Amino acid sequence: MKVLVAVKRVIDYNVKVRVKPDNTGVDLANVKMAMNPFCEIAVEEAVRLKEKGVASEIVVVSIGPKAAQEQIRTALALGADRGIHVETDEEVQSLEAAKLLKSVVEKEEPKLVILGKQSIDTDNNQTGQMLAALTGMGQGTFASEVVVEGDKVNVTREVDGGLVTVGLNLPAVVTTDLRLNEPRYASLPNIMKAKKKPLDSMSPADLGVDIAPRLTTLKVEAPASREAGIKVADVAELVDKLKNEAKVI
Amino acid sequence: MSILVIAEHDNSSLKQSTLNVVAAAKAIGGDIDVLVAGENCGAVGEAAAKAEGVNKVLVADNAAYGHFLAENLGELIAEVGKNYSHILAGAGTAGKDFMPRVAALLDVAQVSDIIRVESDDTFVRPIYAGNAIATVKSSDSIKVVTVRPTAFDPVAAEGGSATVENVDIVKDAGVSTFISEQMAESDRPDLGSADIVISGGRGMQNGDNFKMLEQVADILGAAVGASRAAVDAGFVPNDMQVGQTGKIVAPQLYVAVGISGAIQHLAGMSDSKVIVAINKDEEAPIFQVADYGLVADLFEAVPQLEEELKKVV
Numbered sequence: 001m002k003v004l005v006a007v008k009r010v011i012d013y014n015v016k017v018r019v020k021p022d023n024t025g026v027d028l029a030n031v032k033m034a035m036n037p038f039c040e041i042a043v044e045e046a047v048r049l050k051e052k053g054v055a056s057e058i059v060v061v062s063i064g065p066k067a068a069q070e071q072i073r074t075a076l077a078l079g080a081d082r083g084i085h086v087e088t089d090e091e092v093q094s095l096e097a098a099k100l101l102k103s104v105v106e107k108e109e110p111k112l113v114i115l116g117k118q119s120i121d122t123d124n125n126q127t128g129q130m131l132a133a134l135t136g137m138g139q140g141t142f143a144s145e146v147v148v149e150g151d152k153v154n155v156t157r158e159v160d161g162g163l164v165t166v167g168l169n170l171p172a173v174v175t176t177d178l179r180l181n182e183p184r185y186a187s188l189p190n191i192m193k194a195k196k197k198p199l200d201s202m203s204p205a206d207l208g209v210d211i212a213p214r215l216t217t218l219k220v221e222a223p224a225s226r227e228a229g230i231k232v233a234d235v236a237e238l239v240d241k242l243k244n245e246a247k248v249i
Numbered sequence: 250m251s252i253l254v255i256a257e258h259d260n261s262s263l264k265q266s267t268l269n270v271v272a273a274a275k276a277i278g279g280d281i282d283v284l285v286a287g288e289n290c291g292a293v294g295e296a297a298a299k300a301e302g303v304n305k306v307l308v309a310d311n312a313a314y315g316h317f318l319a320e321n322l323g324e325l326i327a328e329v330g331k332n333y334s335h336i337l338a339g340a341g342t343a344g345k346d347f348m349p350r351v352a353a354l355l356d357v358a359q360v361s362d363i364i365r366v367e368s369d370d371t372f373v374r375p376i377y378a379g380n381a382i383a384t385v386k387s388s389d390s391i392k393v394v395t396v397r398p399t400a401f402d403p404v405a406a407e408g409g410s411a412t413v414e415n416v417d418i419v420k421d422a423g424v425s426t427f428i429s430e431q432m433a434e435s436d437r438p439d440l441g442s443a444d445i446v447i448s449g450g451r452g453m454q455n456g457d458n459f460k461m462l463e464q465v466a467d468i469l470g471a472a473v474g475a476s477r478a479a480v481d482a483g484f485v486p487n488d489m490q491v492g493q494t495g496k497i498v499a500p501q502l503y504v505a506v507g508i509s510g511a512i513q514h515l516a517g518m519s520d521s522k523v524i525v526a527i528n529k530d531e532e533a534p535i536f537q538v539a540d541y542g543l544v545a546d547l548f549e550a551v552p553q554l555e556e557e558l559k560k561v562v
Contacts, residue, residue, distance in 0.1 A: 016512075017380040026381050094349070095358050123376055123493070124361045129319065129349035138320050138424035141346050144487070154428060158487050159342040160441065160496075162432035166318065169424045178480070178494060179487050214358035218371065218384040226519055229540035235553040238525065238543050243561050246523045246540065248445070248502040249469060 001148075001170070003046045003055040004110035006101055007039040007075055009068040010121045023219045026121075035071040038116025040078075041176040044183040045146060046114055047079035054148045055112075057081050061104050063097055065089050069199065076194035077186035083199035084108075088211065092204075094122075096211040098130035103207035105135055110171060112153065117142050117175040128175035138168035142177040250279030250369060253330045255338040255348075256297050260287045260315065263296040265442050266339040268403035271300055273396040274337055275404065276366035280304045282333075283411070286325055288315030298411040301404040309416040316427035317343055323350030324420035331355060333391065334369070340395035341441065348395050357389035364400035378493035379516030398441065399499035399520065433488060437463075440489065443472035445502045446521070448491050449484070450476035450514075452507020452528065452547055456484040461551045462506060468558045474498065476508045492517035507547045510535030527551070 011017065011026070012034040018027045035043075049055035060075040061084040062068045072083035086100050105113060118125035132139035140146070140155025144163065147154045148170075156165045158177045186194070204211045232238045242249045252274040257264040267283070274281045283297045286309040294308040307329060313321045326347065330336040336351060338344035340362040352359035364382075365373035371386045372394060440446065447462050447469070459473065466473045474491040475484065491498055493516040503521035508514060510526070510533055518524070519538055526539035529546050536542040543550060 011377070017377040019381050026377060093358060095353060095356075098353060120493075121377060123378065124359070125345050126349040126352070126359050126361060129346065130353035130359075132320075133323055133350035133353035136422070136424070138422070139346075139350075141319070142342060157342075159346075160488065161439070162430060162486075162488055164316075164430045165428040167426045167428050172424075177487065178477070214387065214389050215360065216386045216388065218386055220376070220381050220383045223375070223379055223382050223519075226524075226538045228537045229524075229542065231536070231542045231544060235543065235545075235550055235557050238541055239554070239557040239561060241541055242502065242523070242525070246502070248523050249558070249562055 001055060001111035002057045002059065002108065003049060004105065004108055004113045005042050005046045005058060005060045005075065005080065006113070006115045007043065007060055007062050007071050008036045008119045009033055009062065009064050009071045010036045010119050013037055013120055019220055019222045023221055025217065025220050033067070035074055036116050036119045038118060038176050040183040041178070041180050042114040042116050043075045043078050043080060044181045045176060048181065049148065050079065059084060059108055059110065061086065061101065063088065063092050063100055072199060073194050074186060076197045077191040078184065082197060085199060085201045086204060086207065087201050088204050090211055091213055092211050093213045093215055094124050094126035095130055095214065096209065097127045098134055099209045100204055100207055101127070101131045102134045103209055112148070112171060113173045115173070115175050117177055128173050132173035137171055137173050139173045140166055140168055141175045143174050144177055144179045146174055146180070250277065250334045252277060252279050252281050252335040252337060253333040254281060254283045255326060255336070255344065256283050256285045256293060257339050257341060257343055258285065258287060258290060258293040260290045261292060263293050265403060266341060266398035267297065268300055268406055269398035269401045270337050270339050270396045271302055271404045272401040273363065273366060275302050277335055277369050279334065282307060284309065284326065284329055286314040286322055288312050294413050298413050299407050299409050301409050303409050303411040306411050306413045307416045308413060309418060311419050313419055313421040318425050318427065319347040319350055320422035320425045321420050322347040323354060324422060325418055326351045327354035328418055328420065329416060330391065335392045335394060337394050337396055339398050344395045348393060352393040355391055355393065357391050357393055358387060359393045359395065360385055360387055361395050362397050363394055364397050375516070378513050380512065397497055399497055433486070437466060438470065438472045440472040440474055440496050440498060444500050445469045445471035446474050446491070446498050446500045447471050447504040447506065448474035448476060448508060449479055449506045450508030451478040451482060453479060453484055459485055465551060465555050465558065468555065468562055476511070476514045478511070505535050506551060508535055509533045510538065
C-alpha cells in the first residue's frame with residue numbers, strides 16, 4: 001500500500017528563538033532550519049512499515065518555500081521513494097495546508113497518511129485532524145503504536161491519563177507522538193542516492209487551493225521573564241520557607 | 250454573541266477544565282451554552298448546569314459518542330455549533346483531537362491553546378514552545394478556539410441553574426471504532442489540575458526512584474510529573490510529561506527534582522506560582538526560574554524532604 005508522509009520545514013529545535021524587535025514575528029534570518037521533529041517520527045514510521053513489507057511506496061510531501069526541498073531530500077535519504085513539493089513563499093495556515101494535502105491525497109490515493117502531531121513553530125496541532133475531516137477519513141492522533149491489519153489500522157493514542165487504542169478503516173490519517181519510534185540518521189550513501197530520487201514541484205494554484213490566511217498575527221512578543229529567587233542551604237530551610245514565607249504547604 | 254463550550258468529562262463526572270473554559274467564554278462575553286456529548290452522561294449534564302454563568306446545557310447522549318471518537322464528535326459539534334459565534338473546548342488531548350475537525354467541517358480556522366482573551370475576535374497564544382507569545386485576530390464568522398485551562402481561573406462549580414435540553418442528533422461517521430484503553434490508576438490528583446506537582450528528570454536515574462517522589466507527593470497531596478528527558482529515557486510513561494510536548498501545568502507549588510530545565514520543560518511549568526528546584530548542578534538553568542533553589546544530591550535531599558514534611562504537614 002502507498003503511504004503519504006507530510007513534512008514541514010521549521011526552525012531547528014536546538015535554536016534559541018528570538019522575537020524581532022519590531023514585534024512582527026520571530027527572527028528567522030540566518031537561523032538553522034530543519035525537519036520538524038514530529039515529522040521525522042512520521043517519516044521513520046513510514047520507512048518501518050515499508051521494511052515490514054506493509055508499505056510498498058512512500059511519497060513525501062512538503063508545503064513551503066524552495067528551501068523546503070532540503071527537508072524532502074532528507075526524507076528521501078531516510079527511505080521515502082518520491083517527493084512532492086508544493087512551493088509557495090506565502091504563509092500557509094493549518095486549514096489551507098490541510099486543503100492542499102487533501103488535493104495531493106486525491107491525486108495519489110494513499111492508504112495511510114502520516115503527519116507529525118504538531119509543528120514546533122506554530123504549535124497548532126491541527127493539520128492532520130483537518131485533513132482527516134476534509135477527506136472523511138478516520139484519525140489516530142498522538143500515536144504511540146501503529147499496527148496495520150488488512151484494510152484496517154489500529155492506532156494506540158497517548159491521551160491525558162493513559163492510552164486509548166482505536167481501529168480505523170483505511171485510508172486513514174495518523175499523527176505521531178514522541179514515543180512512536182526513534183528516528184534513524186541518514187547514511188551518506190543514502191543522502192547521495194536521495195539526490196537522484198524523483199521530486200515533483202507544483203504551486204497551490206496548480207492544486208486549485210486558495211491559501212489566503214484567515215488568521216492575522218497582530219504582534220509577537222517575548223514571554224514575561226521570571227526572576228531567579230534565592231538558594232536555600234538545606235532541606236530544613238526549604239521547608240521552612242515553603243511553609244512560612246511562600247505559604248504553599 | 251453566543252458561545253458553545255464543549256464539556257470535558259468521562260461520562261460520569263465533569264472535568265474541572267470545563268470550568269476553566271467557561272471562564273474563558275465569560276471573558277469573551279455573551280450567552281454561554283455547554284454541550285455534553287457522551288453515553289449515559291446525564292449526571293455530567295446536571296453538573297454542568299450548576300456551573301456559574303452557564304445559560305443552557307445541551308446533552309447528546311448516544312453510543313456513538315461514548316468513547317469520544319473525534320470523527321463522530323466532530324460532525325455533532327459542527328452541526329450543533331454552526332449557529333454560534335464561538336465554539337470553545339479545553340486544549341487537552343480530547344479537544345486537540347476533535348476541534349480541528351470541527352473547524353475544517355465549518356471551513357474556518359482554529360485558534361489553538363489560547364492563554365488570554367483580548368476581544369471577541371482577538372486572542373493571545375504561545376508559539377515556539379512558549380518562547381514567543383502571539384496575538385492573533387480571526388476573520389472567520391465562527392471562532393473555533395481551544396483554551397489552555399491553567400491560564401483561566403475556573404468559574405464556580407455550584408450556584409448556577411442552567412436549563413438542560415436533550416439533543417437528538419446522532420452522527421456516526423462509521424470510520425472508527427474504540428478498541429481498548431489503559432488508564433493510569435492513581436489516587437493522586439490529576440497532573441493538569443493539581444495544586445502541587447513534584448516532577449523528576451533524568452537525574453532520577455531510573456523509574457524505581459520515582460517512588461521517592463511519590464512518597465513526598467502523598468504527604469502533600471501532590472501529582473507526580475516528569476521531564477521529557479525522563480520520559481525519553483523510559484523511566485515513566487508519557488502521560489506524566491510536563492512541558493511543551495506534554496502537559497502544561499500551573500500549580501501553586503512546583504517542585505523540580507533532578508531536572509536541568511530545558512526550554513521545552515520550562516514552557517510547561519513556568520506559570521507555576523512557586524517553583525522549587527533541587528539539583529546537584531549549581532549551573533542548571535532550572536535555578537534561573539526557581540523561587541527556592543537547593544543545590545544538593547537528590548538522593549539525600551528527597552528522603553530528608555519527606556522527613557521534614559512529615560513534621561509540618
